[in-house]
């Protein structure tokens with residue numbers, strides 16, 4: 001089984017990130033050979049970066065950092081569920097990334113981005129160099145959801161066939177990358 005960690009990068013109390021995350025979780029669970037695990041950055045509630053040593057030394061002082069480190073380390077692959085804020089990715093996501101270092105190295109990562117007309121694509125492009133710098137292995141094709149709020153019905157994300165096909169293709173590529 002390939003353990004896929006789904007990271008929800010929006011922490012707002014009113015957000016669509018939870019609904020998109022549940023859709024991704026269901027698609028992962030429906031994929032043969034993949035197992036889903038969700039980490040909600042809202043629940044993880046990391047303080048703003050406050051480790052005295054550079055994370056590459058992996059000499060953390062906080063229990064929460066060790067837990068976060070173990071969670072990322074245990075994943076065979078990662079899917080980031082991420083909105084676009086001001087043409088970029090969210091501050092909580094950057095904070096969560098900055099806490100760790102070697103844990104990201106070699107990790108296969110796919111992104112499910114969402115937003116308005118840009119579908120979060122600018123957030124994806126902004127995040128790519130950050131993850132490349134950490135040695136993560138990124139998929140060439142991600143899933144980008146435009147005008148996401150229009151697809152929320154009774155609190156759940158209702159995907160189109162095209163979107164279901166897009167995530168199936170992305171998860172297949174992610175599984176292949178994870179080996």
Ligand SMILES: Cc1cc2nc3c(=O)[nH]c(=O)nc-3n(C[C@H](O)[C@H](O)[C@H](O)COP(=O)(O)O)c2cc1C
Nearest residue numbers: 010012015016017083084085086087115116117118
């Ligand atoms: C602070 C903020 C900035 C935003 N900036 C953008 C943006 O630059 N481009 C875009 O397409 N949507 C933008 N949006 C719209 C969000 O992508 C949309 O509200 C989305 O639902 C946010 O995800 P969330 O509800 O999971 O937090 C912005 C929303 C917020 C709250």
